Amino acid sequence: MPTSRDRTGPTFKAVTMPQLAGLLARAGLDPADQLRARAVATVLPFRTNSYVVDELIDWDAAPDDPIYRLVFPQPDMLPAADVNRIARLLSAGAAPGELQAAAHAVRMRLNPHPGEQLSLNTPRLNGEPVHGMQHKYPETVLFFPQQGQTCHAYCTYCFRWPQFVGEPDLRMASSDADTLRVYLLAHPEVTSVLITGGDPLIMSSAVLARYVEPLLDVPHLESIRIGTKALSYWPHRVLTDPDADDLLRLFERVGSSGRTLAFMAHYSHPRELEPESARRAVDRIRGTGAVIRAQAPLIRGINDRAEDWAVLWRRLVAQGAVPYYLFVERDTGPQDYFAVPLARAHEIFRDAYAQVSGLARTVRGPIMSATPGKVQVDGVAEVGGQQAFVLHYVQARDPDLVGRPFFAAYDPSARWLTELKPLPGAGPLPGVD
């Protein structure tokens, strides 16, 4: 088999703030909107790359193109008063310190850590909190390697944005591979480790291997997951990057240790599977025996059409990947701009689900990853003469809640678990105070 050393491919070129103004003009924004979009990019991080710009975005359709909207700041995605204040500072040539202070104030109003991630889910080892890990559900530990706290491009809707903006108190990351192993050995209930970020595939294969290899003799560990959007944002990571083959060999070693390497791929839109390189990247990963499972949130203006999801799931199945979760946009950052109400999200999910074969119906959604657990909206029904949401926990901090249907009062505008009210006569919402 030809190795990546025999081939040449493009070199990763990040596209960041210095190139932003020119690309906003290319998208056809008028000068006032260009300024507002730049103001947004001082609050929420902007980063993309030459592959996304040249191969994924349809510039003729910008600024409405879904992939453009996936990575470029939108002039109206934050509250107008905030955007206008920062835009005035930008056009007045304000000092960097003043600009950063204004951006910081806006960030603090954006609910940077929804789901109380920092306080509730930080595990302890010998009584000390372990940073860079979350242990929320008994079976699965999340690990945030320090070198993986960025991505090949940033999604405008990302709930991990506090990790990218250099606000020290908002970050969580670990450099300690050994602590992870020691923690796992002390917790036989953990069968799965999910390495996440940012994007772990930003790391070199050698650094990733330093985290993965010590796990391969933890007896009760069944799977190692890598949460990544590299197949969408930089498929050359597994094709022609200098250490692409080392990554594939690492995946093979996980498989030969008797464990599954689950490649948790973030796919937002069927366009991401169109470039030939994107499809070859899927084939190469599958060739290692790793399983690709695909997930993404449902985002207004990016992927809020049932047709897009149906096409995405079909393309994934055709490539041998497994549709996994369709998420609801979280209650953080620009949620007001991107959220789709739960009732509408369920309609979109159902319409898409109805169009695909059983092989794609492995997907579950719409799912809210909320403080007490992952809640799926099963639909709307009439219960005792009242309109109600039917829901259940797919995952819960309290395993007793998993898999039991419950009801909430129907509300066509509710967007999150915390906005739901109990259905009169049906008891409180489980897991919610």
Ligand SMILES: *Cc1c(COP(=O)(O)O)cnc(C)c1O
């Ligand atoms: C989603 C999630 C997991 C993994 O849940 P699965 O249902 O096993 O995919 C683990 N920990 C946290 C905090 C999560 O949000």
Ligand code: SF4
């Ligand atoms: S790839 Fe994932 S972590 Fe990175 S910006 Fe997008 S959603 Fe956030």
